[in-house]
Amino acid sequence: MRTKLFISFILIISIALLSNIVFENLIIKDFDDYVRSTExxxxxxxxxxxxxxxxxxxWDSLSLRESLHWAMMLGFEAYIEDRKGIRVLSTQDILKDLSQSMLKRMASLFELPSGVGRFSWYPLYVEGSEIGKVYVRPLKRLGYLPLKEDIFRRRGKEFLLISFFIAGGGAFFVALLFTFFLSKPIRNLTIAAERVASGDFSIKPISHHRFGRLYRFFRCEDEIDRLTGSFNYMVEALRKEDxxxxxxxxxxxxxLRTPLTVIKANLEAVEDGIVDSPERVIKTLHGEIDRLIELVEGIDDITRAEASFFKRGHPETIVLGEFxxxxxxPFQGLLTEKGLTLTLDGNRSTTVSTYPDKLQIILKNLISNALKFTDSGGITIRWARDRKGVFTISVKDTGRGMEKEEMERIFERFFKGENSDGRGLGLAIVRELIETIDGQIEVESSPGKGTEFRLTIKEV
Ligand SMILES: Nc1ncnc2c1ncn2[C@@H]1O[C@H](COP(=O)(O)OP(=O)(O)O)[C@@H](O)[C@H]1O
Ligand SMILES: [Mg+2]
Structure with a gap:
């Protein structure tokens, strides 16, 4: 991520630099050409x-003098040779004849009397025949008088500098923007993590979508997404655990309070000597102590089950019928003992992708309940892959069934119906596990006829 940032930054800076260099080359070169052509x-x-x-x-000497005079005003040192190579007139000659005020004026513009560099010559023609040559070279302008061209060049340089700073500033701004888009989700995560660390699990899961298209454009969503996803899962797990x-x-x-109260009351009764049948008291105490032991074991059960809630587990593709x-x-022995039948009904080749560890605990609980509360008939397990990515499993028995009031409470912890020797935790565990594998559980039951538990689970 930081590399991306760095590369983008470098890219933008180089584009800015490159555009400046191109500008320098194009415009300044053009301008130099222009200056040369005006010369x-x-x-x-x-x-x-x-x-x-x-x-x-x-030669008309008067007008020739005038021409050379002009040559000086234009910034040239010049001399003229005729066809035979004899010097006719030079700007040096003119200088001698100039009036004092004119000379002063010239001297204020140029370094007199002679120019710099080599003379270049140009042929002179009149009506098609050569009449001689003129030799010219530039006079040096005095430093404190800047040329218009020099002003332009300097302005150009200034412009370049300014544009460079603007481009550089722009690049810097973009880099800032970048950092903002990248650091914002991380900052959010940090804040969220701090809140979680202080025991506040009520924070909403963070979604990257609110960072919008620009953010996705920079394609940092993959890393941040994964981080956010894991973080959300962690918060969810912590919240649940809490x-x-x-x-x-x-x-x-x-x-614990109920059996302990009963035990205490019975012991007090013995102390106060108001007990007629010690056997009955002993029996009650035994019963309550058994209840306590069961409870402790139940806590152990549920702790173990809960530990598995927080493991995401590994999804696997399973052949549902086989599974x-x-x-x-393992229930086959008990089923035969009670004279019950087990029917498996579904497509043998149906495969689904899910968390088998958790599904196994769920099914075991449902089958063991069906077995426990059924005395005649049997159990039927049906499965099907309903729609794309969703499968159902139903565990149906022909047992004692349930009244509506009982049905409403069966998923509560420690709830158990009359004459159940269990701990009332099985279905509580089932309900919590089914959530973790993205499924739902429904129950249908009629007293005396039987019960059906239906699972609807999304594939991974
Ligand atoms: N297949 C079933 N038929 C009738 N009643 C059931 C069935 N499954 C569950 N129940 C009722 O729901 C209660 C809670 O079940 P569960 O949580 O598994 O606890 P336990 O099996 O320890 O009693 C049971 O005690 C029973 O009253
Ligand atoms: Mg049970």
């Missing part, structure tokens, strides 16, 4: 002026 224009103007001073086969612990504690307190028959087979 050439000045030379051609000078040539035309000199050629205009040649009339009727001879509420289970609170429930369990209050259940245990409640369940169910392997879960049911």
């Amino acid at each position: 050439e224009d000045r030379v051609y103007w000078l040539l035309a002026s000199i050629e205009g001073s040649y009339r009727d086969g001879r 509420s289970l612990r609170k429930h369990l504690t209050s259940n245990i307190v409640h369940e 169910i028959s392997s879960v049911a087979s």
Whole structure:
């Protein structure tokens, strides 16, 4: 993630730099060309002026002087040679004849008397025939008088600098934005984690969707998503554990109080000498102590079951028929003992992907209940893969069935019907486990006829 950030940052900076360099090359080069061409224009103007001073086969000295005077004003040192190579006139000659004020003016513009660099020459023509050559080289301008061109160049450089800072600033801003988009979900997670650490499990699961399209565009969703997903699962597990612990504690307190109160009352009765039948007291005490022992074992059971709630487990693809028959087979002995039949009904080749460890505990509980509360007839287990990604399993018995009032309470912890020798925890465990494998449980029952438990589970 940090690498992505870094690369993007570098990319943007280089684009900014590159655009500046391109600008420098294109615009400044163009401008230099332009400056050179205007200089050439000045030379051609000078040539035309000199050629205009040649009339009727001879130089008009007055107008030639004027031309060379102009040459100096335009910033050139120049001299003219005729066809035979004899020097006709030079700007140096002109300088000698200039008036004092004119000379001063020239001297304020250029470094006089001579120019810099090499002379370059241009041929002079009048009516198609060469009349001589003019040699020119630039006069050096005095430093404190900046050229318009130099001003432009300097402005160009300033512009480049400013644009570079703007581009750099833009890049910096984008980088900030980036960091914000990346760090925001992490910051949220941090805040959430701190709240969880302080014992507040009420925080809502964090979803990345609210960071929007821009965030997804930067494609950091995969890592952050996984982190958020795990975090949400962890919070959910903690929340569940927290509420289970609170429930369990209050259940245990409640369940312990009843037998302990009974034991205490009986002991007090013995102490007070108001007991007529010590055998009955002893029997009661025994019964209550058995209840206590059972409770302690039940707590052990449920603790073990709860431990498995918090393990996500490994999803596996199972052949449903095979799986169910392997879960049911340990009950075969008891079934035969009671003279009950077991019917398995479903497509033998149906496969589903789910958490077999948890499904096994659920089925075992349902089958053992069906076995416990059925005296004649039998148990039928049906399965089917309903829609895509959803399967159902039903455990149906022809047992004693339940009244509506009983049915409403069977999933409560420590609830058990009359003449059940269990601990009343089986269905409580079933209900909690079925949630963890993304399923639902329904029950249908009629007294004296039988009961059916139906599971609807989403595949992993
Ligand atoms: N198949 C069934 N037929 C009739 N009653 C049932 C059936 N399954 C569960 N029950 C009722 O629900 C209660 C709770 O079941 P459970 O939580 O498994 O506890 P336990 O099996 O220890 O009694 C049972 O005591 C019983 O009254
Ligand atoms: Mg049970």
